[in-house]
Amino acid sequence: MFTGSHIVLFLGFVSALFSVGLQAPSPGGGSNSLMLGCGSDNEEKDGDGRKWLPDSKYVTASNSVQGQAQYQDPSLNSEVPYMKARIFTSNATYKLPAKSKQRYFLRLHFYPSTYDSHNAEQAYFSVMANGVTLLQNFSASLTCKALTQAYIVKEYSLAPLAKDGVEVTFSINTGFAFVNGIELVAAPDALFDKAVLVGKADETIEGKDSNVQTMYRLNVGGSFISPTNDSGSLGRAWYDDNAYIFGANLGVTNGADKKVIEYKDIPDYSAPVDIYTTARSMGPDPNVNLNSNLTWVFNQVDPKYMYLVRLHFCDTANTKPNQIAFTIYINNQTAEAAADVIGWSGGIGKAIYKDYVTIVNEKNNGELWLALHPNPESKPQYYDAMLSGVEIFKLETSKSLAGLNPKLSDMLQQDEEEQKRSFESQTKTEKGTNKAQVIGGAAGGAAAFGIAAALCIAVYQRKKRVQGTESHTTSWLPLYGNSHTSGTKSTISGKSNASSHLSSAAQGRCRRFSFVEMKQATKNFEEANVIGVGGFGKVYKGVIDNGATKVAIKRSNPQSEQGVHEFQTEIEMLSELRHKHLVSLIGFCDEDNEMCLVYDYMSLGTLREHIYKGNKTHLSWKQRLEICIGAAKGLHYLHTGARWTIIHRDVKTTNILLDENWEAKVSDFGLSKTGPDLNKGHVSTVVKGSFGYLDPEYFKRQQLTEKSDVYSFGVVLFEVLCARPALNPSLPKEQVSLADWALHCQKKGILEDIIDPHLKGKVNMESIKKFADTAEKCLSDCGVDRPSLNDILWNLEFALQLQEGTDGGSSRSWSRTRSESDDASLRNQHMMAIHYSNLSLGSDSEIGEEQPPSSSNNEAPDNDSAVFSQIINPTGR
Known part of the structure; x- marks a missing residue:
């Protein structure tokens, strides 16, 4: 359901410090809320500065422990209240101060994670409040997986109380019970009539x-x-x-x-x-x-x-x-x-x-x-x-508001549109494909739920259905910034048998692993090796070939049966593509209900990890430019270097991965779609992607073109420049969307005010201006007004040369004296260089088979970056 997202939406409210046990929350004024950070020992503030009190004084439980989540999902913009939990191994009750004859909002926050030895997947429990059943045999883990959310909030409005106090009781059905946060807010009695x-x-x-x-x-x-x-x-x-x-x-x-x-x-x-x-x-x-x-x-x-x-x-x-x-x-x-x-x-x-x-x-x-x-x-x-x-x-009916846990199989609707991919009709090979959210093999980055946000929530599932081809299920609040993942059973027995629908060519190009090998590679899928979590399942760091090769192994959730079509799409797509700026698929495993995809290990994770929110490093402007150039090369190859146009459809900072040399590689091809030749228009298809990055023209008209990727990449460029998520609903309304806010600042001439503070005073502002102008053009409302990836590459390389001139070269003065005709000539050389570098990198690809003349191949440098530097910088030759 989003985040976004990506963005994170924190469901909460402003509150004054609550006097413990002495005063109940009252409506319509200052001290009208009680916010408990369950499992916390101290008062803590969330990302919005709201205070969450420790819960120990309110709970009666002989067997409860405090838990710390082992992994922070990217959609969690703040640790409070989600990274800590109160774990119950027996029934327990919270006694919250409240006034009789008063209506209250009660909100329960859940982040299904692993807390020490307690895995939320094993927790099934019920919750009652003052005799009303709110949840029955509830699985927060199953609910979040089904809704593609990282965390969820359940909100209730309790009828005017018969007596003072609200008692919230957790009772265990299987395993244990847990809760991360509790809110109690006094509400007007006349809220419902x-x-x-x-x-x-x-x-x-x-x-x-x-x-x-x-x-x-x-x-x-x-x-x-x-x-x-x-x-x-x-x-x-x-x-x-x-x-x-x-x-x-x-x-x-x-x-x-x-x-x-x-x-x-x-x-x-x-x-x-x-x-x-x-x-x-x-x-x-x-x-x-x-x-x-x-x-x-x-x-x-x-x-x-x-x-x-x-x-x-x-x-x-x-x-x-x-x-x-x-x-x-x-x-x-x-x-x-x-x-x-x-x-x-x-x-x-x-x-x-x-x-x-x-x-x-x-x-x-x-x-x-x-x-x-x-x-x-x-x-x-x-x-x-x-x-x-x-x-x-x-x-409520009969003192109950509880519903059933969602069934994953009910939500995995087969999308006929995706099963008719263009290259299927060309090869006349039956290939099951569908929408997907793929994590693409990255360390850490594979967790890319995007900026999901919403407390509860998460991110905007595009609920739109077209001619009955698509149906999504969402929670009571939408999910921001997540791509959907889906799949269907492909056999009556429920076994995936996904590889049976793969083309023989795809199977021949990929290495097939046994499930025993997968367990050996990951030490039996040890939790310590988890480097990410997504809609498909967990991603593990592993080694194959007797420890000689590090890999990232994405394992589908065996119970969910999600991802059959994503599995097929990823194999079919990546097995046919070869480019230094596309993530490499090594092989796959498909045994009964177990599906794994094996990728090159990307040791530096996702681009997002390095540009904001607890970033590991502060990237220099030159590094950022080089990473953006690498990603643009990968996308350019998809658009022009193959026999058919390939539209990625989910370009975002979590799908740009970095290897140990800071080389950028585009990942996550589960949503990718083959389109027409660039001169033949658009592909009509249902809307998929991540909110905050979605092309508004595609969103409105359901007409997909390669310029949809260009729009998404424009958002990525502004993320890199401003070091903030594409969506951040915790900000004032006009600033929630980075695309909208950056364009506003660009037009007002105040973009410098919102760029990453770590860049100020360290960069050539002419380079920044060229970069920002490029991003602005990418975000044009109409696709025809957006630049091609070739033009984007030209501008990014130009911005890099301007910066390198500042760092100690002559390119800055050169750029200002170059004539318009020289500029056009240089563009043509640049296009040719890109074309030939794309082709030479696709030697064993069925999609991009045409090769340049042998003499060109012999003369072309191995590193296509060298091609660009030699052409653009006169000192390069």
């Missing part, structure tokens, strides 16, 4: 005394709103709705000034003002609107429960009743025949919300649909519909 039952307009459901679970909370048409910016000090996080829009009709988004928003008939804690300043409407074309719906689809909805759907509205464009009127459908039932926002609210800019209750049964397939359609029968002035925000809450 009566709601109309969909399909029975004369019936209402009373919500005032109900316990509820938050499933979704979205800012429709707007961006993420952090808990610290929530209204009423309630600490709610609001996510944007892009991940849930169904079909190609995205509508249009509208914005307004906060000053025009009024809370007339609803309290101001209902939602923050930013919810009401934005909206999504259908657009200006009435003919299109009358023939389509504006639709959102939400899954991970447990059947046999009732759900309260709260819709937030604020019309900041129209002034009179019946200027727009629309029908609201919830699960294909009419919830509101003729919604008229101005008629409801009484005027322009006045906030309002409406509550509806729907019953979800098993025939709904775990989904809840929301659709809006203009109502022509009302004869409105405009055929349109609009929405500003959505909240979905599960209502």
Whole structure:
């Protein structure tokens, strides 16, 4: 579900120091929250400066221990509260101070990791709060794996208490129980009231005394709103709705000034003002609107429960009743025949919300649909519909809010689009392929969940389905920055047999390992050898050939059965590609349910590890340029050096790996797609990739081109320059997206203010300017306006020469005196050099077989970097 992501979203809220045991949290004011860092001995602050208190004074457990997570996922922007946990080996109860007759938000934080000898995969437990079952036989590990999240938060709103205090009891089903953080926030008693039952307009459901679970909370048409910016000090996080829009009709988004928003008939804690300043409407074309719906689809909805759907509205464009009127459908039932926002609210800019209750049964397939359609029968002035925000809450049934653990096999939908890769039709060989998230063999970097963020959460699963080809499952909050991973059973027995679908050519080019060899290489998959964790499974450092060769071994989770198609895609793709700036696949293992991929060991991990957040080293500007140039060469080869264009689709800093010589190699080809010749346009396909890096044109139109990779690479360039994640929702709204914020600063002429402080005063600003201009062009809204990888390479090499001139050469003065015609001539030489270096590096590739004349091969240097340096620097020859 993202991060992002990558970015990390911390679900929490601002709180004053709580006086232990003396005062219960109170609503709407300073000391309104209790935040416990479970397993911690001292008060600690998270990345946003929020204070988490130790939990020992609140918990009664004879057999509990404090655990320290062995591995920090890249999506964790702060250790607090996730790197420590309270481990229970017997039933235990937290007694939290609270006032009677008061409603409270309760949030439980889980980070399924290994804590000393306690592996969260073995933990199945139940949780009750004041007699209400919140979780039953819950597996945080299974849930996070299924949702491709690193960690998760469960949020509940407890009905007004019958007596003082909240008791939260953990009971063990199998193994042990654990929790990383607990939040308790006093909420307004009137947060829930009566709601109309969909399909029975004369019936209402009373919500005032109900316990509820938050499933979704979205800012429709707007961006993420952090808990610290929530209204009423309630600490709610609001996510944007892009991940849930169904079909190609995205509508249009509208914005307004906060000053025009009024809370007339609803309290101001209902939602923050930013919810009401934005909206999504259908657009200006009435003919299109009358023939389509504006639709959102939400899954991970447990059947046999009732759900309260709260819709937030604020019309900041129209002034009179019946200027727009629309029908609201919830699960294909009419919830509101003729919604008229101005008629409801009484005027322009006045906030309002409406509550509806729907019953979800098993025939709904775990989904809840929301659709809006203009109502022509009302004869409105405009055929349109609009929405500003959505909240979905599960209502308790028989003192329970618990659902089943997600089944991985239910989520691994086969994507027909991916199975029809272009080179399959060319070779007429049956090859199963699909979407993937691949870690690409790197140390540490293989963990690339991206910047997932969200406390809970994680990152924007693109919920869009096109012609029924794709379905994703998400948690109650979306996942930021993660690519999806998926797979399907390929045999009735459930064994993977993935290699049976590989082409004979691919199998012939790859070394096949036995599972015994894999265990020997990793010392029986010893946890100490884990160097990363991703959607496919864990990545281990290992040695083969009697210790002569270091490798990275990616092992699929044997229980999850995820990754069959990723497995095939990675082998097919990497077995046919040879380039010094692409990660090398050595071989694979496929025995029963065990699947492993074996790569060259990349000892320096991912690029992301070295540019921000606990970076191991501070890379010099020259090093950064050389790494970017290497990655660009790898991508350029994919685009132009092969028989067919190969579009990577998941370019990001965690998929750029570094070997012991700081050579950059592009990894993670599970999402890659073969496209048409560069002159033949685009490939229509479902949207996949990592949020924060996604090409907006591809996202909107589902038309994939090589310029989609260029956009993602532009984000990478700004990451390298600014040393911050692509998405960071903990920042002010305008700064959340690095792409947007960097472009803003670039246009304002203040980019220097946001570059990595370690670079200031140590670099040639002309080199920085050339680099930033290149990144800016990569992020052009329209793909046709973006440079090719060849142009990018030219500019990066130019920036490197400018820097080397500062470090002690003559290239800086040379660059300023070169004529325009010389520049064009040099470009042509540069293109030829790239072309020949690509071909010479593909000697045993089926995709890029054409070779330059033998004389050229004999004269070409082994290191293609030498080609560039000799051409660009006149002193090179």
